[in-house]
Amino acid sequence: MAFVRHEKEVPPADLSAEHDLKGVELRPLITEEEGAKNFSMRLFRLEPGGYTPFHVHGWEHEVFVIGGDGQVVGEKGTLPLEVGAAVYVPPEERHRFQAGEKGLVFLCCIPNT
């Protein structure tokens, strides 16, 4: 059955074992645990100057910026992000999301591999 959950009801994930990141909050909104078999939806909040790991993996990201500003760093350069920006990061491309002065809030969907 359909469900609605406010992002504030979803506890942030424990990122204490992660490296090479700063000021990152990740809330797993809809995941395989909720019965979503194909892909998951997560909400990221980066504090001003925060960043996610510069890493690479075998799955794509589909991102939409809903607050703040920043950049996505890929293998071919850095692209600016503002509210309303959709970002596709293909599998196997190293990347990082980083916040500008206002912080950065974005949704990030990934396949459940």
Next chain:
Amino acid sequence: MAFVRHEKEVPPADLSAEHDLKGVELRPLITEEEGAKNFSMRLFRLEPGGYTPFHVHGWEHEVFVIGGDGQVVGEKGTLPLEVGAAVYVPPEERHRFQAGEKGLVFLCCIPNT
């Protein structure tokens, strides 16, 4: 390679052949055409009082509300929507999204079946 496209750069889809809807704008932000093989990300804007078709299909929705307010109507009832709400609609459940007085803006991801 990673790309960024602002939602305002993406032309709305032609919904003229659709029925049972009112005041719906759909922008296909990231789709199979852009190389996203697993799932697509679309942005919906419903004008105040607008609604999507009350329909059923074999794929799930993962939704996040980024503006306005409204409701999702499922087979077991109606659930309120506000900014920050994540919605999962499972495959084969009839559903409709409808806007309140402020309109409704949401992201909706679907698998590429």
